[in-house]
Amino acid sequence: MKTGVNVEWEYRGWRFGAWSTLDIDKVVNSKVVVAFHGFDRNADEMGNFLPLYDSETEMLSVSLVHHGRSTPLPPLDKKASLSPELLMEAVEYYIGNSETKIELLGYSMGGRIALTLFERFPEKFTRVIVLATDGLKMGNLYKFVVNSKVGEYTWRLIDKYPKTNKKAIDLLRDIRLISEYKHRFAIYNTNDSEIRQRVAYGWASHREFWPKKTKLAAQLIKYASEEKPVFFIFGNRDKIIPMEWSLPLQKELQNVNKSVCFLEIPSGHVMRHKTIVNSIISAINSVND
Incomplete structure (x- = not known):
């Protein structure tokens, strides 16, 4: 696995923490996957999913708000609502290169963040992978x-x-x-x-990060393609977020080709272990074959 470091930066009243494999001196990278972890987890855990990407892809794994170093700064209230627009701007500000190709990766609650960003800014991303994703059903x-x-x-x-x-x-x-x-x-x-x-x-x-089923479906239909696919990965033993939660969205996408894929692997909710990561790779490759 690539070596990453903990980084942080401030943007418009917020501090963002992250685990990053981007070069310390910010040498321009052509491909970056922006990742979001699950609730009460750590940003560096998303490094376990780097095998999903080629060796030229770097990772910026952003800590959820009130995780790691990510937090609203005074005078903002601790419960201040982060907007998708500000988060997207902050990520692009840190990457610092408008030519960089960005992929999205989200796990559990982080999947909800990733899907909301795709819903709002679908043209900005070359591929999206969400794992055991939250955001399909509000508990x-x-x-x-x-x-x-x-x-x-x-x-x-x-x-x-x-x-x-x-x-x-x-x-x-x-x-x-x-x-x-x-x-x-x-x-x-x-x-x-x-x-x-x-x-x-x-x-x-994170209350503004809830994708709306109809709008998300419309964006998937319009922007997903074989060159820019979107993968929803679920564990067949997951009792927290089962694949059945995605059925309403799948019904909205009945006429979409394999550019939007809903895949099930032998797993529970936890997916960061090597054998499960390999199962994710195999599932994605089976679509591409």
Whole structure:
């Protein structure tokens, strides 16, 4: 795997952190994949997916807001909403070369970021790969916490009374109102103050990054091609984001050729391990053969 370094830069009131294999002296690179990781993960993890690209492609893996060094700067509020337009400008500002060919890569929540950027700026990207991508279906918890005042207030109570929250989650499992899997998911996302704050601030700061199914489909139909393909990769054992969540979008794309591909591989939600990366490569190559 290529050697990367942690970098950061400021742009219009925001600081962005990233893991980058771009040359330190910013020698012009002809091809760069801009990557976005999953919630509560790290930017450097996306380096595990570099085998999806040729040796001439460099990576700029941008930290989600409230991850790594990415954050709104004062006087902006911690829950300030990052816009897709500003993020795109910040990425192009860092790359610093309008001639660079940019690919997009997103995993889980990072896939939602990538799809939104494609929806807004489809002409800027030469290929898109999203892995176990969020953004195809809005979960009830997200709607409640981010899109309602009651949800914001409830989350503050959860942060203030974590022991009571855990007892409530355990009770819901014990009386079988939630599954064991959902119990583990709820405990993980409320386990300590740091992750509770990351949920509150991180989800709020990315609230503009939700692709609209009809518009996304229209952009895929218009801009995806065999030269500029888009790949949706799902794990057949993924209980967090199953492939079935993509079915409404697939119905919008029934007449699209293999330039937009929905592929399933033998995997759960975690996809960064070498054997699974090789499965992703094989799945993509099977389309190109």
